[in-house]
Amino acid sequence: MRQRESKTEFYTRKAKEEGYPARSVYKLKEIDEKFEIIKAGDKVLDLGAAPGSWLKYLSEKTGVSGKVLGVDTEDAKIELPANAKFLKKDVFAFTEDDFKELKKFHVVVSDLAPKTSGVKFADAAKSLELCEKALEIAQKVLTPGGNFVCKVFESEKTKDFFKKIEENFKSAKRLKPQASRKESREIFFIGKSFIKQNA
Incomplete structure (x- = not known):
């Protein structure tokens, strides 16, 4: 980290240098390094994928035998890798037919986040x-044994x-990553080894 450079500035610069559109x-x-969430050959669904930093990392990590689908209402700002696809859609508009497909x-x-209003209670909700x-x-x-990551504003x-x-995973963890701003209330929940419930 350069002298007088904030943590946010450091990660933003690092992302630019390494070809990612955002420090996220x-x-x-x-x-992933702490909890071993993604491996080569995995099929990954990336919710809230724009601008595309997670999508790029996921495609690199899963490799040529893996597949990544990014979903967002905004466009991705990266050139899609060969093993990645992008669906412009609101997650609340998903139908049963979409799930079958x-x-x-x-x-x-999930890196889904609301457009913040500045009202902490409303933003957290x-x-x-x-x-x-x-x-x-x-x-x-x-799939049974699958993994889950989601960002949430703590409340x-x-x-x-x-x-x-x-209740839904054999292991549940929480983490505030180093790249998160100190004042941010965002945390990440991590579920490992999905337990498929009987319908």
Whole structure:
């Protein structure tokens, strides 16, 4: 880190130097290195994929035998790698037919975030709603033993949501990555080894 350079500036510069459109890639990278979420050959669903930093990292990590599908209402700002596809869609507009078409994934990651209003309570509620939706999608498309990562703005209600992660995965962890701003309330929930519930 350069002298007088903030942590945010450091990760932003590093991302630019390494060809990623945003520093958020280092959050996912740290999570993956700590918890071994993604491996070569995995099929990964990336929710909230724009501008494309996570999508690029996932495509590199899964390799030529892997597949990555990014979903967002905004366009990706990267050239899509050969093993990646992008779907411009709102996660709340997913239908049962979409789920049938999506088939099965080994990993679901979510960097979904609301357009912040500055009102902490409202922003946290919207963030939790997005995380709930990401988990709902994961429950439909994850293979047994699959992994899940989602970003959420921490609040009193996130404790109850974390219990859902514990109920649906053999291992549940939480982490605030080094690349997150110190003042940010964002944390990441990590579920490992999905337990498929009987319908």
